Amino acid sequence: MNPYQKIIKNGVIVQKGNIDTPIKFNQLFQDINLKGKKILDVGCNLGMMCNLATEQGAITRGIDKNNEYIKQARTLFPNLRFDCLPAEKISGNYDIIIASAMLHYINNLDLLFSLFAKSTEKVVLDIWLNDEEKPMFTLSHRNIFIPSKSAFLHIAKKYFNVIEEKGIAITPDISKRYIFHLSKPIRTKPKAILIYGQSGSGKSTLAASYVGLGYTSYSTDRLFSSWTMHRMRQLYSAKYLSDMSRGVLRKDYIDYFIEIIKPWLQVYQNRDIIIEGYELNFKDFKDLIYSQLDKWDITEINLGDKNWSKIK
Numbered sequence: 001m002n003p004y005q006k007i008i009k010n011g012v013i014v015q016k017g018n019i020d021t022p023i024k025f026n027q028l029f030q031d032i033n034l035k036g037k038k039i040l041d042v043g044c045n046l047g048m049m050c051n052l053a054t055e056q057g058a059i060t061r062g063i064d065k066n067n068e069y070i071k072q073a074r075t076l077f078p079n080l081r082f083d084c085l086p087a088e089k090i091s092g093n094y095d096i097i098i099a100s101a102m103l104h105y106i107n108n109l110d111l112l113f114s115l116f117a118k119s120t121e122k123v124v125l126d127i128w129l130n131d132e133e134k135p136m137f138t139l140s141h142r143n144i145f146i147p148s149k150s151a152f153l154h155i156a157k158k159y160f161n162v163i164e165e166k167g168i169a170i171t172p173d174i175s176k177r178y179i180f181h182l183s184k185p186i187r188t189k190p191k192a193i194l195i196y197g198q199s200g201s202g203k204s205t206l207a208a209s210y211v212g213l214g215y216t217s218y219s220t221d222r223l224f225s226s227w228t229m230h231r232m233r234q235l236y237s238a239k240y241l242s243d244m245s246r247g248v249l250r251k252d253y254i255d256y257f258i259e260i261i262k263p264w265l266q267v268y269q270n271r272d273i274i275i276e277g278y279e280l281n282f283k284d285f286k287d288l289i290y291s292q293l294d295k296w297d298i299t300e301i302n303l304g305d306k307n308w309s310k311i312k
Helices: 021-028 048-055 067-076 109-119 149-159 203-211 220-230 238-245 250-265 282-293
Strands: 007-009 012-015 038-042 059-064 081-084 096-100 122-128 137-139 145-147 160-168 177-185 192-196 216-219 273-276 298-302
Touching: 007 021, 007 048, 021 048, 021 096, 021 122, 021 160, 038 048, 048 059, 048 096, 059 067, 067 081, 096 109, 109 149, 109 160, 109 177, 145 149, 149 160, 149 177
Parallel strands: 038 059, 038 096, 059 081, 096 122, 192 273, 192 298, 216 273
Antiparallel strands: 007 012, 122 177, 137 145, 160 177
8 A cells, every 4th residue: 555645444544654634634624514515536545535525425536647546545445436547637527626735746737727627616735835936846856846836826826716825734744735725716718619409499690609709610410411421322222311310320420520520629729619519319419529528628508498508
């Protein structure tokens, strides 16, 4: 096991660590009621904080890029969810994200904080900060770059409206770790908008209004025409036409559609797109896109009830 965390299970100390995890947990979550909260622990190590949060009534998930840690966490706490995943790949919706003693391993804090702002209403963290007054990153003795407080605040303020400093965290060495609570995230403009609904619900009108703001628009009926040309030889087959009319070939069409739009949805590309749905099984269509693209920067507008403000 990794001796970083002190591990307690069922009141028994399973592992002595150089960090008293319960004490640090209480420092991070001072004045926060966790009952019923959905929590993601980024860089969860052996999962002790997930266990502590669960004991207080939270619904938890832990992720860590080290698969050995994840295996041990699953063994220690088999009833909890742990996944091997780097911090830069997070997605979903959480009430709170924990980022404890892991931010100094991240090369691109700006990217990570943008993902935090999309995925949660609150971040609790402790971060190693250097003593420089200028907004700069200093190379440490561990060969990692540590931000000054002003550099950290510059990034945090881009993505959160409220930044609360909560004091000094316990640490396994002489480094200074500061506790912060970040809340009221600043939502960034989506790179992709999926508009779907029945015929006549106003998809084209809404898409056109966004296109006027600099978006590129794909209409699924135009893509359907492209797909039929792509499959033209098979269209002469009566069986193929029958399968298509009965929806048997919907997955084939959606796979083609996703391949067309995928280059526009890469997280590092500065492109915008509208996907205008047209008379498909839109729940299946949406779920397929989500599953294949890891939910990268997709906002949906459902015009089923003509409520244009329903944006996730």
